[in-house]
């Protein structure tokens with residue numbers, strides 16, 4: 001962001017580093033065409049007045065049909081196409097949640113073990129976020 005750009009020009013996109021049993025969930029986008037086939041952290045845009053953690057829970061319910069909770073913010077934020085910035089939270093499934101299914105925006109989901117985290121074709125702009133998340137796969141969400 002250039003100096004003097006009002007903070008309100010940014011829209012936060014929340015991404016979930018959903019961790020379960022030492023694995024990270026990656027989701028393959030089905031749209032729009034320029035992002036389709038690439039992998040991302042599931043999530044979406046925070047609505048005006050909404051807490052990012054609440055947006056994350058809402059998006060994961062809509063997109064994956066799961067009941068999840070945000071655990072902690074992963075430090076940093078990463079620019080997407082203006083005016084969006086990506087912020088990431090670790091997240092976990094609530095007890096009794098259904099397993100994730102690609103209901104909306106995605107056509108495939110994959111649980112990645114730490115040694116396989118780079119086997120999917122992450123969106124370029126997600127790579128630094130995934131790099132930040134990867135050490136947490138061995139420690140798990142706190």
Ligand SMILES: Nc1nc2c([nH]c(=O)n2[C@H]2C[C@H](O)[C@@H](COP(=O)(O)OP(=O)(O)OP(=O)(O)O)O2)c(=O)[nH]1
Pocket residue numbers: 013014015035040041042043044045046080081084086105123125126
């Ligand atoms: N969810 C998500 N979006 C990402 C990531 N990386 C990335 O460039 N994006 C882009 C894709 C979209 O242009 C935008 C988020 O849009 P979205 O389509 O997921 O969000 P949404 O459900 O709130 O969207 P909408 O259809 O309601 O407008 O950010 C990522 O890791 N996760």
